[in-house]
Amino acid sequence: MNGIHDMGGMQCMGPIEREENEPAFHETWEGRVFGMFFTNFAEGHFNVDMFRHGIERMGPAEYLETSYYEHWLHSFETLLVERGVLAEGELEEKIASLREAGG
């Protein structure tokens, strides 16, 4: 499938930036998303091919503007709704209620 994720040979992507002594996770939430990769598979919600396809279906602008673990989060959200694990809008409601409770 052709898409923004198929990056080999694209030009003008800018310099390769490296970071010394990089931690496994830069933010706590990245580790939580990483862990959900395992728990979501274990629950049988989807497989790795569906997971990748969930990333590859992202719009090009959003794909380029978001980080690796945000791609993962996007795919989890898409697939969990498509598989009926989460209802449409359920996540937004939970976010609102958590914010209400003080974050």
Next chain:
Amino acid sequence: MTIANEGSSIMADDHTHNEPPSDTAMRVKALETLLTEKGLLDPAAIDALVETYETRIGPRNGARVVARAWTDPDYRQRLLEDGTKAIAELGFSGVQGEDMVVVENTGDVHNMVVCTLCSCYPWPTLGLPPIWFKSAPYRARAVIDPRGVLKEFGVELSEDVELRVWDSNAELRYLVLPQRPAGTEGMSEDELAELVSRDSMIGTALADAPAG
């Protein structure tokens, strides 16, 4: 290993944070909360996974494999013939390392690894990929200008060295077996492993020269 302190209080202790969590952190917290409430996720399992990948799974594992291959010709042979099996001999196996291919650098051939389509990476031997490996510029350029990329990483390959770029995929993961540096003849396996950097096993660096 330390984790980013910034934001670490967001999930760990809801009562002590001073700044509101970012939108993304909040989305993740909401998702984790929902799945936990539905009985589909155990937060303790995630804690354990995070700790495992922060402390126990990383490029030191791959360095053990390389050092063994440098010191044990039979092991090297097994490693090149069936990477997955030989790596498992040292206890490294599992998710994202199910099908490993080991490619050997020689005086004539240099190998480097990319995943142009996403960021496939051999977790059991190298841990989680660094940001640059996951970045658009590396994924784009590694296959169109690999010598230029290597130069940026400080590796100047002679023109007569063949450069092979391996594009990982969802199933197949590569590990580069770097060349053993000169002047390391008397060194032990443990000492040799210290010379094997993460990048040397991706192929964007050579193994370090011995000190002094």
